[in-house]
Amino acid sequence: MLGEMETTVMRQGAVEEAWALMGRLFGQLRPRMVRVAGEFGLTPPQLFALKALDPDDPVPMSALAAALRCDNSNVTGLVDGLEAQGLVVRRPAEHDRRVRMVVVTERGERVRARLAEVMQEVPPELASLSAADQRALRDVLRRALG
């Protein structure tokens, strides 16, 4: 009988604690998404969809569904909403008439740019770190994810 169950909290290593601290940042993230989406007249899923699209590279509906990890039928309504606001258009693919490409309009591109700007705003907790800490944080995360 080695590890007791209570080790979950007692035996907390450095990386576990770091992950828990990140969880606090994540908690703030969701309300922010809702707020930002509202400011742009979008719902959060519509925001994610628009964010997932590349203005320079139209993709089929199914590719968008895969990117959002949801069902095809779900994307239909999502794109309906974006199209109603003139942010994207559906264009039939040349080589396969079953496929509909989701194309970001010029207006959609502008909204998307402002969106990305707001979403990449750094939470104040991180922004108030010293320059050295900020670089250290980036470097560690680069090694983890880069």
Next chain:
Amino acid sequence: MLGEMETTVMRQGAVEEAWALMGRLFGQLRPRMVRVAGEFGLTPPQLFALKALDPDDPVPMSALAAALRCDNSNVTGLVDGLEAQGLVVRRPAEHDRRVRMVVVTERGERVRARLAEVMQEVPPELASLSAADQRALRDVLRRALG
């Protein structure tokens, strides 16, 4: 000139890049919640509710609503679901008969413990960092959030 203009990522400071990298970790987190909730026969909101409760400190419905940042009427259904599974019970408060306290049952406590265990699992990207990097990450985040 060093930074060539890259549409979204130009002129990015260290902390902005760090924040963007964290975003990738957060992206993985949502599907994980859905999966874990499913494994425990819960829906994600029910999972958050159970996680927000303290087995040693029953709270009124309204306090739970405040913790979850949602409407009172919403937690009614949430607690209904948890109660139907025997994870919590409603108990009237002594001093005010309008108030209903949400009490975590013994079974709920067990589920909650296993839940917390799974949810605090560190993503492999972080787990594979060197011990020094893990400590550095923790220390920086402590300074930011502690």
Next chain:
DNA sequence: CCGAAATGCTTGAGCTTGGCAACTTTCGCC
């Protein structure tokens, strides 16, 4: 002390999401 306002929770209506199944159109392959 009594009536009115306020509080805590529940219910109902309305909207949105998200998944599954069925259907249409189109494609690829034998």
Next chain:
DNA sequence: GGCGAAAGTTGCCAAGCTCAAGCATTTCGG
């Protein structure tokens, strides 16, 4: 040519979330 597979849409259903209304209870003001 015909048949199975794929892309997208639609319909249906479960669930979350918010607002407005309702009910029981408490608290406040005169």
